[in-house]
Amino acid sequence: MQLTPFCLVLSCLHVTPDRSQFSKYDSVSLSCKDKLNSTGWKVKRKTLEGGVRPCSSSWGFISSDSTCIIRNIYPSDTGVYWCESPDGEQSNGINITVTDRSVVLESPALPVLEGAAMILHCKDSNNITNQKFSFYKDGRPVGSSSTGEMTIQHVSKSDEGLYKCSIAPGEETIGSWVAVEASPPSPSPAPASCSVSVSRVMCHLVVGIPYLLSTILLGLIFRDRNRAHLQTERRGSNDVIMEIMV
Numbered sequence: 001m002q003l004t005p006f007c008l009v010l011s012c013l014h015v016t017p018d019r020s021q022f023s024k025y026d027s028v029s030l031s032c033k034d035k036l037n038s039t040g041w042k043v044k045r046k047t048l049e050g051g052v053r054p055c056s057s058s059w060g061f062i063s064s065d066s067t068c069i070i071r072n073i074y075p076s077d078t079g080v081y082w083c084e085s086p087d088g089e090q091s092n093g094i095n096i097t098v099t100d101r102s103v104v105l106e107s108p109a110l111p112v113l114e115g116a117a118m119i120l121h122c123k124d125s126n127n128i129t130n131q132k133f134s135f136y137k138d139g140r141p142v143g144s145s146s147t148g149e150m151t152i153q154h155v156s157k158s159d160e161g162l163y164k165c166s167i168a169p170g171e172e173t174i175g176s177w178v179a180v181e182a183s184p185p186s187p188s189p190a191p192a193s194c195s196v197s198v199s200r201v202m203c204h205l206v207v208g209i210p211y212l213l214s215t216i217l218l219g220l221i222f223r224d225r226n227r228a229h230l231q232t233e234r235r236g237s238n239d240v241i242m243e244i245m246v
Contacts, residue, residue, distance in 0.1 A: 012032075012034075013031070013032060013093075013094055014033055015030060015094060016029040018108060018109055019109055020094060020097060020108070020177075021104055021173065021174065022096065022097070022099070022104070023098075024074060024099065024100040025073065027069065027071045027073065028070045028073055029067060029069050030067065031066060031068075032067070032083035039065060040066075040085060041065075041066045041085050043055040043060070043066070043067075043081065043082075044081070045077075045080065045081045046080045047076065047079035048078070049076050050079075055068035056068070066083070073098050074098060077096070078096060078097050078098045079095075080093045080094070080095055080096075081093065081094050081096055082094070094110070096109075097174055097176065099174050102125045103123070103124050103166065103167055104123045105120065105164060105176050106122075107120050107163055107176045107178050111179035111180060113155070113181055113183045114155060114157065114180060115154055115156075116154075116155055116183075117151055117152065117153050117154070117155065118151070118159070118178070120150045120163060121148060122150075122167070124167055131146070131148070131167050132145075132168055133145045133147075133165055134165060134166050135164070136164045136166070137163050138162055148165075156180065160180040161177070163175065163178055
């Protein structure tokens with residue numbers, strides 16, 4: 001499962017299995033995951049019948065510090081679920097729908113990243129063979145399948161909407177909203193001017209170093225010649241002084 005930009009920064013609610021629509025009596029795991037620290041985060045929900053309540057308060061049970069499990073989920077568990085910190089910070093909210101219909105649409109619970117592939121699965125609890133599954137977005141047909149599965153490659157913002165699926169002779173699912181989120185920007189390459197300046201510096205070094213070494217070498221040779229010349233002059237002066245004294 002790909003993480004959205006929101007989940008890469010803040011605490012995020014994850015649903016297992018990764019879908020927003022469930023059949024009656026299914027089991028669901030809800031976990032708060034934080035890139036830095038999820039300690040103390042609790043799963044909460046808001047339903048039409050129960051209002052706002054944390055996990056284990058008449059629904060679900062806490063399996064770990066930040067994970068809540070609902071076994072034998074019911075239509076009355078339909079609502080909005082999220083994570084909340086002790087300081088009152090809230091994560092993303094996920095709409096979970098529970099139905100007692102025989103046909104269920106399995107679609108991603110979290111927003112799908114642009115450019116990624118999205119799989120929709122139309123599931124018939126009656127397991128009738130040779131079924132034709134039809135998929136709809138915002139009331140318009142978008143495809144059909146004999147396996148109950150439809151894949152949308154390279155998802156874009158235009159793929160966001162309300163999806164349903166149906167089987168003959170007309171049984172259809174409840175609608176599930178699929179959100180599409182922009183992919184995080186990729187790191188930009190180094191500016192061309194930077195690479196050009198580096199190459200120029202390297203070129204100057206390669207060309208200039210031999211000249212620098214030649215200059216140093218000539219200076220050393222000139223210094224040694226001067227020393228030799230001075231020593232010769234001093235010896236000549238000493239010979240003249242010795243002759244005068246004699």
